[in-house]
Amino acid sequence: MNAARPAEQLLWWLAAIPATMVIIVGFGFPLVQSLVASFTRDGVLTLANYELVYRLYRQDVVYTVMVAAAGLVLTFGIGIPLSGYLRLHHSQTAEFLLKVPLFVPFVVVGHAMRIFLAPRGTLLVFLHALGLVSQDTTLAISEGWIGLSIALAWKHLALVVLLLMGAFRGVGEEYLEAARGFGAGTFRQIWAVMVPMAAPSIGLAVVLSLTSMLASFSIPLMMTKGSGPQMLMIDLYHRYGQHGDFGTASAIGVVSYLLAAGAAYYYLKGVARQ
Amino acid sequence: MNATGPPAPSLRGRPRGLPALALRAALVAVLLAAIVGPLAGLVLWSVAERWHWPAVLPQQVGLKYWARITQGDLLAALTRGVAIASVTTVAALVAAIPVSYGAARARLPLGPVLLMLFLLPQAFPQLPVFASAAVLFYRWNLAGTYAGVVLIHLVGGLVYAVWTMTAVFRAIGEDIEEAAINLGASVTRTFFRISLPLALPGVVASSILVFIYSLDEFTGTLLVGAPYVTTLPVYMYTASLGYELQIASVTALVLMVPGVLLLVLMERFLRAEYLAFFGRL
Numbered sequence: 001m002n003a004a005r006p007a008e009q010l011l012w013w014l015a016a017i018p019a020t021m022v023i024i025v026g027f028g029f030p031l032v033q034s035l036v037a038s039f040t041r042d043g044v045l046t047l048a049n050y051e052l053v054y055r056l057y058r059q060d061v062v063y064t065v066m067v068a069a070a071g072l073v074l075t076f077g078i079g080i081p082l083s084g085y086l087r088l089h090h091s092q093t094a095e096f097l098l099k100v101p102l103f104v105p106f107v108v109v110g111h112a113m114r115i116f117l118a119p120r121g122t123l124l125v126f127l128h129a130l131g132l133v134s135q136d137t138t139l140a141i142s143e144g145w146i147g148l149s150i151a152l153a154w155k156h157l158a159l160v161v162l163l164l165m166g167a168f169r170g171v172g173e174e175y176l177e178a179a180r181g182f183g184a185g186t187f188r189q190i191w192a193v194m195v196p197m198a199a200p201s202i203g204l205a206v207v208l209s210l211t212s213m214l215a216s217f218s219i220p221l222m223m224t225k226g227s228g229p230q231m232l233m234i235d236l237y238h239r240y241g242q243h244g245d246f247g248t249a250s251a252i253g254v255v256s257y258l259l260a261a262g263a264a265y266y267y268l269k270g271v272a273r274q
Numbered sequence: 275m276n277a278t279g280p281p282a283p284s285l286r287g288r289p290r291g292l293p294a295l296a297l298r299a300a301l302v303a304v305l306l307a308a309i310v311g312p313l314a315g316l317v318l319w320s321v322a323e324r325w326h327w328p329a330v331l332p333q334q335v336g337l338k339y340w341a342r343i344t345q346g347d348l349l350a351a352l353t354r355g356v357a358i359a360s361v362t363t364v365a366a367l368v369a370a371i372p373v374s375y376g377a378a379r380a381r382l383p384l385g386p387v388l389l390m391l392f393l394l395p396q397a398f399p400q401l402p403v404f405a406s407a408a409v410l411f412y413r414w415n416l417a418g419t420y421a422g423v424v425l426i427h428l429v430g431g432l433v434y435a436v437w438t439m440t441a442v443f444r445a446i447g448e449d450i451e452e453a454a455i456n457l458g459a460s461v462t463r464t465f466f467r468i469s470l471p472l473a474l475p476g477v478v479a480s481s482i483l484v485f486i487y488s489l490d491e492f493t494g495t496l497l498v499g500a501p502y503v504t505t506l507p508v509y510m511y512t513a514s515l516g517y518e519l520q521i522a523s524v525t526a527l528v529l530m531v532p533g534v535l536l537l538v539l540m541e542r543f544l545r546a547e548y549l550a551f552f553g554r555l
Contacts, residue, residue: 015372026429030406103533105490108526112312122315215399253402
């Protein structure tokens with residue numbers, strides 16, 4: 001490639017400044033500020049914010065990890081067999097349906113799942129209309145971890161299937177043919193051939209979904225109205241909005257950075273490799 | 275190319291007998307119920323004018339709440355959101371093109387480092403950073419203003435724009451640009467006369483992506499804009515907080531329109547890497 005002349009190179013650099021400034025002002029600087037704020041109270045360096053997080057929110061840390069783990073198990077428990085099956089038995093209708101949640105914003109998913117899984121929600125309405133449940137049945141999962149993990153899985157399954165289908169299509173047909181030659185059925189072709197060969201992509205998809213679920217805010221905000229254990233981002237929002245306690249809110253934020261950090265490391269590494 | 279495409283019919287593992295067909299039909303039926311079910315609930319609530327226990331279906335059905343789209347708060351939130359999304363899209367594209375093109379062509383010596391900077395917002399939880407940004411914006415009198423909301427939307431929008439357009443520019447062959455340069459055109463002239471026109475379809479796809487991102491953005495708007503600058507997602511949250519489930523459901527369905535429209539229209543030529551970005555909305 002011909003090298004740009006110095007004057008032109010300067011021009012490109014200048015043109016790149018506005019975008020860079022937006023990221024620095026709107027993201028980099030706030031990130032650093034929240035780190036600093038988490039270690040200060042009334043202008044003094046202290047660990048008081050973290051003590052408060054430990055005292056008030058340690059159970060919520062566990063709860064958040066648990067909900068994310070349950071969501072992850074659900075997403076991949078369905079996503080891997082489904083993507084594998086669709087790799088072998090192409091179905092345009094199924095693939096189209098699976099893309100729909102990609103285009104449904106998180107807030108909408110939260111609201112839809114809230115009214116779907118409510119004690120007398122639309123899920124029961126439909127089941128009743130089919131004659132599967134009686135009119136007195138109620139469902140108590142919308143506010144708890146089960147409802148949350150179902151909602152998270154519903155939203156994330158689309159992206160996971162998209163990533164896994166791409167990875168599974170990269171598995172050469174000759175390997176699958178060889179497996180079939182030895183009598184492998186659909187199940188064996190998925191578990192013994194596709195999954196091991198697509199392991200790096202599956203890992204990346206796990207990491208992407210995990211960070212997203214740990215940091216999920218709008219879905220739990222729309223779904224949980226009451227008391228009981230909360231997702232960390234809900235705690236952060238209330239600490240910041242209702243208590244005006246930016247220090248402790250930032251400390252919760254730093255805990256969430258740390259939870260996501262391991263995942264983010266693999267994510268950046270994976271993207272850099274591509 | 276057989277290895278990357280869907281398997282040809284003759285290579286399918288199973289004989290296409292009745293059980294296999296039944297399994298496929300069952301799979302599609304289950305997916306249909308699981309994916310359309312929760313969304314169908316929204317439709318039901320959006321037309322439920324009166325719905326009291328123990329009635330299984332609404333006692334009174336009508337379009338009373340849908341009429342709210344044409345008036346008042348809902349319409350105001352919608353037009354405000356479209357205006358913000360339009361400004362965000364134009365600003366994001368103009369700002370992102372030099373970064374993407376510079377990085378794709380190695381004209382910016384620190385291109386890879388710069389690209390990493392534009393990945394950061396994807397790697398960190400959004401809420402704590404946006405809460406911190408809101409504190410800064412209060413200090414700078416940007417909180418509760420259109421400028422503040424556009425700025426916070428630009429953070430996310432630029433990430434989408436830079437990454438999709440870097441891929442687009444990389445896909446354009448360098449040899450055609452070199453030909454122009456060898457014929458005496460400057461790098462800048464080559465960019466405007468050769469590369470940008472070739473990249474136009476990708477630029478359009480990228481701008482649709484940014485537009486929908488901005489229209490659907492919730493967290494940043496809630497923290498920086500509310501209560502003075504509310505867009506549809508924030509409006510929906512407020513309605514749901516006040517147990518106005520019908521209004522919230524109408525808003526939710528309106529919010530889904532651009533995305534579903536795009537899914538149906540662009541199903542065939544929307545590339546998988548763009549689709550992957552939608553998963554983060």
